Amino acid sequence: MASTQLEFSSRADHRAWLAAQAALPLGFRVGTSRFEFVPREAPKPARMTLTLIALDEPTTDFAAVFTRNAFPGAPIVVGRARLSSPELGAIIVNNKISNVCAPGGVDAAERICAATAQLLGRKSTEVLPSSTGVIGWTLPVDAILAALPATHAALTATSILPAAEGIVTTDLYPKIRCAEVSGGRIVGIAKGAGMIEPNLATMLVYILTDVAVPRAELRAMLTRVVQPSFNAISIDSDTSTSDTVALVSSGRIPCADLAAFERALRTVCCDLAEDVVRNGEGVRHVIRVHVKNAVTSSLAFALGKAVINAPLFKCAVAGNDANVGRLVQAIGKYVGAHAPDTDLQRLRMWLGGIEIFAGGVFQLDRTKEAALAAHLQHAELYTSAPPQNGVFAPAVDFPPHERCVEIVIDLGSGSAEATVFGGDLTHEYVSENADYRS
Amino acid sequence: MASTQLEFSSRADHRAWLAAQAALPLGFRVGTSRFEFVPREAPKPARMTLTLIALDEPTTDFAAVFTRNAFPGAPIVVGRARLSSPELGAIIVNNKISNVCAPGGVDAAERICAATAQLLGRKSTEVLPSSTGVIGWTLPVDAILAALPATHAALTATSILPAAEGIVTTDLYPKIRCAEVSGGRIVGIAKGAGMIEPNLATMLVYILTDVAVPRAELRAMLTRVVQPSFNAISIDSDTSTSDTVALVSSGRIPCADLAAFERALRTVCCDLAEDVVRNGEGVRHVIRVHVKNAVTSSLAFALGKAVINAPLFKCAVAGNDANVGRLVQAIGKYVGAHAPDTDLQRLRMWLGGIEIFAGGVFQLDRTKEAALAAHLQHAELYTSAPPQNGVFAPAVDFPPHERCVEIVIDLGSGSAEATVFGGDLTHEYVSENADYRS
Numbered sequence: 001m002a003s004t005q006l007e008f009s010s011r012a013d014h015r016a017w018l019a020a021q022a023a024l025p026l027g028f029r030v031g032t033s034r035f036e037f038v039p040r041e042a043p044k045p046a047r048m049t050l051t052l053i054a055l056d057e058p059t060t061d062f063a064a065v066f067t068r069n070a071f072p073g074a075p076i077v078v079g080r081a082r083l084s085s086p087e088l089g090a091i092i093v094n095n096k097i098s099n100v101c102a103p104g105g106v107d108a109a110e111r112i113c114a115a116t117a118q119l120l121g122r123k124s125t126e127v128l129p130s131s132t133g134v135i136g137w138t139l140p141v142d143a144i145l146a147a148l149p150a151t152h153a154a155l156t157a158t159s160i161l162p163a164a165e166g167i168v169t170t171d172l173y174p175k176i177r178c179a180e181v182s183g184g185r186i187v188g189i190a191k192g193a194g195m196i197e198p199n200l201a202t203m204l205v206y207i208l209t210d211v212a213v214p215r216a217e218l219r220a221m222l223t224r225v226v227q228p229s230f231n232a233i234s235i236d237s238d239t240s241t242s243d244t245v246a247l248v249s250s251g252r253i254p255c256a257d258l259a260a261f262e263r264a265l266r267t268v269c270c271d272l273a274e275d276v277v278r279n280g281e282g283v284r285h286v287i288r289v290h291v292k293n294a295v296t297s298s299l300a301f302a303l304g305k306a307v308i309n310a311p312l313f314k315c316a317v318a319g320n321d322a323n324v325g326r327l328v329q330a331i332g333k334y335v336g337a338h339a340p341d342t343d344l345q346r347l348r349m350w351l352g353g354i355e356i357f358a359g360g361v362f363q364l365d366r367t368k369e370a371a372l373a374a375h376l377q378h379a380e381l382y383t384s385a386p387p388q389n390g391v392f393a394p395a396v397d398f399p400p401h402e403r404c405v406e407i408v409i410d411l412g413s414g415s416a417e418a419t420v421f422g423g424d425l426t427h428e429y430v431s432e433n434a435d436y437r438s
Numbered sequence: 439m440a441s442t443q444l445e446f447s448s449r450a451d452h453r454a455w456l457a458a459q460a461a462l463p464l465g466f467r468v469g470t471s472r473f474e475f476v477p478r479e480a481p482k483p484a485r486m487t488l489t490l491i492a493l494d495e496p497t498t499d500f501a502a503v504f505t506r507n508a509f510p511g512a513p514i515v516v517g518r519a520r521l522s523s524p525e526l527g528a529i530i531v532n533n534k535i536s537n538v539c540a541p542g543g544v545d546a547a548e549r550i551c552a553a554t555a556q557l558l559g560r561k562s563t564e565v566l567p568s569s570t571g572v573i574g575w576t577l578p579v580d581a582i583l584a585a586l587p588a589t590h591a592a593l594t595a596t597s598i599l600p601a602a603e604g605i606v607t608t609d610l611y612p613k614i615r616c617a618e619v620s621g622g623r624i625v626g627i628a629k630g631a632g633m634i635e636p637n638l639a640t641m642l643v644y645i646l647t648d649v650a651v652p653r654a655e656l657r658a659m660l661t662r663v664v665q666p667s668f669n670a671i672s673i674d675s676d677t678s679t680s681d682t683v684a685l686v687s688s689g690r691i692p693c694a695d696l697a698a699f700e701r702a703l704r705t706v707c708c709d710l711a712e713d714v715v716r717n718g719e720g721v722r723h724v725i726r727v728h729v730k731n732a733v734t735s736s737l738a739f740a741l742g743k744a745v746i747n748a749p750l751f752k753c754a755v756a757g758n759d760a761n762v763g764r765l766v767q768a769i770g771k772y773v774g775a776h777a778p779d780t781d782l783q784r785l786r787m788w789l790g791g792i793e794i795f796a797g798g799v800f801q802l803d804r805t806k807e808a809a810l811a812a813h814l815q816h817a818e819l820y821t822s823a824p825p826q827n828g829v830f831a832p833a834v835d836f837p838p839h840e841r842c843v844e845i846v847i848d849l850g851s852g853s854a855e856a857t858v859f860g861g862d863l864t865h866e867y868v869s870e871n872a873d874y875r876s
Contacts, residue, residue: 041802041803041804041807042804043804067774068771068774068775069767069770069771069774070769070770070771070772070773070774070778070780070782071766071767071769071770071774071782072770098763100763100766101766101795101798101799101800102799102800103799134763135763135764135766135767136762136763136766136800136802236749236750241766241767241770311674311749311863311867311871312674312871315867315868315870315871315872316871316872318868318872319871319872319873321872324574325536325538325572325573325574326573328509328538328539328573328574328679329507329509329573329679331508331509332507332508332509332510332679333506333507333508334508335508336505336506336507336508336509337506340508342508344508344509357539360539361539361540361541362539362540362574364479364574365479366479366480366481369479384828386828387825390822390824424872425749425868425872426868426872427865427868427869427872429749429753429868430753430756430863430864430865430867430868431865432753433749433750433753433754433757434753434754434756434757434759434862434863434864434865435757
């Protein structure tokens with residue numbers, strides 16, 4: 001999925017690459033500020049970063065997709081209303097508290113939008129709000145309003161890196177992807193899947209471009225590209241209440257080729273989505289599942305998701321254990337429950353290019369078992385370090401490589417296909433979500 | 439769900455209670471034998487236990503339900519055929535290898551049934567086979583045939599405890615439940631959810647009774663009682679390829695009251711199902727979710743399952759962290775995807791009897807947060823011990839108590855309800871399934 005196979009030997013190496021991707025498209029500025037506050041529901045102080053993405057001139061050309069969770073955060077409620085605003089002028093993002101099902105949540109989001117608009121000389125309906133972090137807590141609105149002027153004063157047109165760093169929670173590193181198209185740029189940043197105190201992950205994605213694509217085309221394209229990118233990943237099968245993908249064009253550069261723009265947009269989204277998995281909670285292996293020759297693409301997609309969400313298989317991958325029995329279990333569970341008419345006699349499966357299943361039976365021997373284990377070891381991002389005070393922490397704060405555990409599932413019964421990305425299930429995941437105390 | 443709230447202070451204490459439950463109903467004998475063999479697919483020797491459950495006289499009155507996984511094990515294929523046999527005379531069970539999608543698997547199961555039948559002077563179609571363990575490996579049929587005479591010679595009519603011990607894999611302890619009804623007994627044993635070398639869990643349940651219930655009623659009752667018992671639990675959302683629940687009556691004692699028998703059968707099944715969760719992979723908290731006032735029981739059931747299968751919430755429970763935001767996330771994910779018309783403004787939720795959500799917003803404060811954490815600590819089965827050589831192992835080999843994390847979800851929109859049981863997600867689970875090497 002990644003357009004290139006990158007490798008990084010150190011955090012500095014990775015940061016240098018990020019900086020090279022980070023040039024803002026024409027017509028955008030970003031600024032951040034960080035401050036301390038005491039949550040109403042918790043006794044001890046916490047720190048929050050406020051991130052402002054501003055357009056030099058408001059634009060009619062913007063698109064956004066939001067979580068399908070039935071408990072959307074207040075910023076999602078406001079954001080859906082913003083889609084009918086004539087123009088968008090800014091995006092204001094806070095981390096630490098997600099403003100979900102908190103009393104007065106929508107009013108809080110609107111007050112922050114209004115204050116942001118005032119600083120920029122805009123209407124509050126031109127400001128898109130986002131929040132990520134603890135679910136259930138209330139936003140410290142006064143502290144945020146107090147921090148807004150400093151955030152505004154920090155606006156610069158040089159790099160998106162400050163925003164990529166400002167929106168993260170427990171992400172190990174910022175995520176930036178870019179593309180050159182039609183004489184302009186597309187630059188995207190992503191946050192997630194990370195935790196603030198043990199609490200719910202959120203994926204936030206902001207994609208900026210100076211290429212002029214009308215609102216209608218922009219929204220249609222975004223709807224198409226999220227399916228093979230952000231909708232094709234799963235860290236732990238939990239759906240955030242705040243997921244947001246926003247795409248904004250400053251319209252500075254005419255679009256010579258809409259199809260080329262959509263291809264570039266799709267590449268940026270797919271690479272960012274893969275980055276999100278690679279930096280997922282405790283992920284030490286990225287698992288790529290390609291399902292082909294299915295009767296429908298929805299079946300191919302669902303089977304891939306069934307594999308990357310099967311806890312026992314995810315644990316086996318974490319242990320570099322090629323436990324292909326669990327692959328078969330996961331497929332059989334889904335087919336038995338949802339597609340009982342599927343002829344599994346036609347199923348063929350490969351792991352790391354090695355055939356493991358055909359004709360209804362496993363194709364295994366001791367030699368293959370050793371080769372399968374070697375494939376898993378080669379795809380491991382880092383080896384697990386012993387726990388400190390019982391807590392397992394990731395051993396890297398950069399992505400050492402982009403290799404995946406490669407699974408191919410051939411259903412032999414149609415022509416539809418799908419590719420999905422997931423992670424393994426590790427001690428680092430449990431430590432992140434059970435052991436940390438705040 | 440448990441008919442009584444038991445507490446055990448030691449393994450000896452628990453074993454004494456098991457022995458008191460273990461008297462066989464009239465007309466049954468059990469025997470086991472253990473032997474060593476070298477798997478065809480693995481270099482080092484392994485140990486297998488063979489368990490034989492025999493009726494003194496074959497019976498027409500037996501019932502069984504099997505996994506819905508689309509890759510059923512060979513014993514499941516044979517077992518489904520056995521349902522149309524006029525009579526059942528014995529059940530033969532092996533652990534260590536599950537005989538799923540292995541070349542010649544059905545022939546292997548039939549050879550073992552034939553040899554068992556010959557020892558008992560029966561027809562092979564009167565023998566129900568079961569296997570549990572590694573998926574993908576082939577059964578050591580010759581070694582099993584060689585061990586059958588010793589297994590047969592070990593048959594005794596006194597206690598079911600040898601069988602309860604013989605069918606386990608990595609279960610921490612055997613599981614037995616019984617009931618007295620209509621002047622006779624119902625005795626059930628369960629295996630699972632455990633692992634043999636990191637591999638797929640199987641649940642095996644055998645319920646024996648001397649109360650005479652005709653085949654048709656027996657099968658209808660079993661179909662009814664598995665829904666609120668074994669179908670209402672989840673350790674890790676993975677569906678085994680070998681799950682089996684068999685119910686056999688020796689018909690020695692007339693049934694005075696079919697309804698009373700079904701109530702007793704339901705209690706035995708519900709208690710065994712809860713035992714399976716309590717002894718699940720790395721489970722340190724049993725989570726009981728009661729969903730009520732739902733429009734349909736299927737919605738109530740699915741919402742409960744969505745909660746007990748939400749990894750982030752399971753991790754929070756493992757850490758005694760009352761992260762109710764994750765409860766809301768899990769419910770919102772399911773409703774958003776599958777029941778979008780549900781009016782969540784009517785939702786009320788309690789954790790440990792404490793109201794946490796109502797009127798669309800959380801009902802939290804610092805005092806409640808402390809009380810919620812105390813409830814989780816009180817329901818913990820054991821505290822996690824530091825890892826030895828990086829591996830987390832359970833600190834107990836008996837169930838210290840039967841307390842659960844108690845969640846009530848009131849949808850306020852109907853009259854249907856459901857209760858489901860799940861476990862937390864712990865380091866012990868990951869160690870069981872990723873760290874152990876064979």
